[in-house]
Amino acid sequence: MxxxxxxxxxxxxxxxxxxxxxxxxxxxxxxxxxxxxxxxxxxxxxxxxxxxxxxxxxxxxxxxxxxxxxxxxxxxxxxxxxxxxxxxxxxxxxxxxxxxxxxxxxxxxxxxxxxxxxxxxxxxxxxxxxxxxxxxxxxxxxxxxxxxxxxxxxxxxxxxxxxxxxxxxxxxxxxxxxxxxxxxxxxxxxxxxxxxxxxxxxxxxxxxxxxxxxxxxxxxxxxxxxxxxxxxxxxxxxxxxxxxxxxxxxxxxxxxxxxxxxxxxxxxxxRGMTFGENPRNGFTEEGIYYHPELEFQFAYPENWQIVNQPTRVVAISPGRDGVMILRTDPDSETARESVGSFLRANDIEPESERSLRSSGRYAGYEAVFTIEEENGDRLKVQIYAVEYAGRVYRFVNYTDEDKFSSYSMDFTLSVASFNALTDPLKLAIQPVRIELVEVQQSISLRELLPSELPMQIDPEEVAIINQLQLDERIEAGSLIKIPVQD
Structure with missing residues (x-):
């Protein structure tokens, strides 16, 4: 303890x-x-x-x-x-x-x-x-x-x-x-x-x-x-x-x-250290979250913020009053078992339950319930589990009870969009890594940088990691960190 x-x-x-x-x-x-x-x-x-x-x-x-x-x-x-x-x-x-x-x-x-x-x-x-x-x-x-x-x-x-x-x-x-x-x-x-x-x-x-x-x-x-x-x-x-x-x-x-x-x-x-977010552990593009290692994807609502962590993915609404959390459930073999064990563990009686397949036709199960916090606020929660590639994934989505009707469609569309990731380019994406370049003659960092940098990295970011200004002269023989991507 x-x-x-x-x-x-x-x-x-x-x-x-x-x-x-x-x-x-x-x-x-x-x-x-x-x-x-x-x-x-x-x-x-x-x-x-x-x-x-x-x-x-x-x-x-x-x-x-x-x-x-x-x-x-x-x-x-x-x-x-x-x-x-x-x-x-x-x-x-x-x-x-x-x-x-x-x-x-x-x-x-x-x-x-x-x-x-x-x-x-x-x-x-x-x-x-x-x-x-x-x-x-x-x-x-x-x-x-x-x-x-x-x-x-x-x-x-x-x-x-x-x-x-x-x-x-x-x-x-x-x-x-x-x-x-x-x-x-x-x-x-x-x-x-x-x-x-x-x-x-x-x-x-x-x-x-x-x-x-x-x-x-x-x-x-x-x-x-x-x-x-x-x-x-x-x-x-x-x-x-x-x-x-x-x-x-x-x-x-x-x-x-x-x-x-x-x-x-x-x-x-x-040299070779990962720079920035590692897309192998999940990345977003045009409103879709992709996980190359686990080979799944799902859509999230427009303008929501994604917080990607080793054990979960969190989506947060612009007003920060709606949240979706996705994680694996290693203790359950089926979607229904996952939802049921969550409800029992928290002594919750659901208001509704139903089977709900994702767009990829993967078996899923959903329950909706309301809980009261210690301060008296009431939250309405949608829990949804889906079976995919030998694992069970579980969404826990929630907002204030009086706002659930506004968010319920966003929640349902997101969980229903869960699907296999099959795009070979996204499956093969690699992280940005630090490479070293030895300066051959006195030059500014701006002149040294390649014309294009990966993953929307801008020149000022490269200047900061090198503790230089963009137009500062660099002595011959210096090692400079340059972000590269395979």
């Missing part, structure tokens, strides 16, 4: 300061929480399937960890003996975060936007700093006395740009509590300081971390905002552009050598 936030607290040592203070959980509880939520994180966001790159990140993480407070001789044994886990998630979102007890994550989206190992070292050190300082447990204690504001979309409050709120649709209560907590600016600044310290003591040029925060600022500006709402507690990226080199200088003045950058080695490591 997963831990929930308790009403008691414990007094234990901080690995960073060595001083006893109050926490929401004991260290053993933090480790157990991290272990259990880790499996949900991997299931929810996906594990980047490249063992060489995963092992590389683990090796880098262990190096930074060895130079952190968690491995110092004067640190308590329970902290020194804690095993850390480092994972790359298969997400295009630029993000890094940590779970209590020693679980550190970066996304492939973040790695593509970095130019060298020193930048990744600073971010990795920042996340180790959150764990070492026990910020999650401090925030849990603050929540007990009503000092924490719960916000959406923030993974431990340690996100760099954040994941959309829809990303937590299938997490447990404990995971959701962790994902919705945010750090204070004080915690973020402490982790910046620790991240620079750990990277510098590992020999990295920690001042390089500033360039990545410039990238974050450019991404934020490109999105048309100064900062996402859920980053309101984070120091501004522009501020971090200035503070990171200042923090690195402190350690340089203390005689700590910071010579390691490893730009070329890092770029060679991420």
């Amino acid at each position: 997963l831990f929930t936030f308790s009403s008691s607290c414990v007094v234990q040592q901080s690995p960073v300061s060595g001083v006893n203070r109050a926490y929401a959980y004991s260290w053993n509880q933090e480790v157990e929480i991290g272990r259990q939520v880790d499996s949900e994180i991997v299931a929810e966001f996906g594990y980047y399937n490249d063992e060489i790159v995963q092992n590389y990140f683990t090796g880098l993480g262990e190096l930074i960890l060895e130079n952190s407070h968690m491995r110092r001789e004067d640190t308590a044994e329970q902290f020194r003996n804690t095993e850390f886990t480092f994972r790359i998630l298969d997400s295009p979102v630029v993000n890094a975060f940590a779970l209590p007890g020693g679980y550190v994550y970066v996304t492939r989206g973040l790695m593509v936007h970095m130019n060298n190992e020193a930048q990744l070292a600073v971010v990795t050190g920042h996340e180790i700093g959150h764990v070492a300082a026990r910020h999650a447990s401090q925030r849990g204690l603050q929540q007990m006395v009503g000092q924490i504001v719960v916000i959406g979309g923030a993974i431990l409050g340690q996100e760099l740009l954040g994941l959309p709120g829809e990303s937590i649709l299938n997490l447990s209560g404990t995971a959701a509590q962790l994902l919705f907590l945010r750090n204070s600016r004080e915690h973020e600044r402490e982790s910046d300081r620790l991240g620079v310290e750990y990277a510098a003591k590992s020999g990295f040029d920690a001042a390089e971390g500033a360039a990545f925060f410039t990238t974050l600022r450019r991404l934020s500006d490109r999105a048309g905002q100064t900062l996402p709402n859920f980053l309101s507690t984070h120091p501004d990226p522009g501020q971090r552009e200035r503070s990171i080199p200042e923090l690195a200088l402190v350690w340089a003045e203390r005689g700590v050598e910071q010579n390691r950058v490893n730009g070329r080695e890092y770029l060679e490591m991420i």
Whole structure:
């Protein structure tokens, strides 16, 4: 059973300061929480399937960890003996975060936007700093006395740009509590300081971390905002552009050598990494969702937003008051069994049930029911399961009870459109990947770029991932990241 936030607290040592203070959980509880939520994180966001790159990140993480407070001789044994886990998630979102007890994550989206190992070292050190300082447990204690504001979309409050709120649709209560907590600016600044310290003591040029925060600022500006709402507690990226080199200088003045950058080695490591959404895991085109790996397709209503995740596809209406969720049901052999088990598990008596075949003539079953939420709102739900290619797929579609008549046709047309994907071009689609080009002579990025880029990628995106301006001159011998698609 997963831990929930308790009403008691414990007094234990901080690995960073060595001083006893109050926490929401004991260290053993933090480790157990991290272990259990880790499996949900991997299931929810996906594990980047490249063992060489995963092992590389683990090796880098262990190096930074060895130079952190968690491995110092004067640190308590329970902290020194804690095993850390480092994972790359298969997400295009630029993000890094940590779970209590020693679980550190970066996304492939973040790695593509970095130019060298020193930048990744600073971010990795920042996340180790959150764990070492026990910020999650401090925030849990603050929540007990009503000092924490719960916000959406923030993974431990340690996100760099954040994941959309829809990303937590299938997490447990404990995971959701962790994902919705945010750090204070004080915690973020402490982790910046620790991240620079750990990277510098590992020999990295920690001042390089500033360039990545410039990238974050450019991404934020490109999105048309100064900062996402859920980053309101984070120091501004522009501020971090200035503070990171200042923090690195402190350690340089203390005689700590910071010579390691490893730009070329890092770029060679991420050569071939997926860039952007991976269409093999599903993509949309002209109002139709296609899944090449599972070989199915279905239509969705005009102007609805699609959120594609490893375990489900979510469609959200323009007014955000209508939702469709499609996922597999591995526990059922037939559509009728799938609907029935859902109803029984939730103690629901349906208002109507019927067999309903999809446009591909695949056997399906539908039920409609109304539920009342804790706040008194009433939702009307259509659940529809369909049998296809040895699997059962299940839609759960819902809206406010008084709006169901407006959405019921959209729901029914979408589920009925479920069909086999047979278009050979769509079945064969490949993801965009990062290729490296070595510059032969001084040239601008604009001049270097091919006349056409794949998947509607524009030149400014390429400039951002290379930490360059489009008209900036590039020195001969430089390696430049170029998105390509087979």
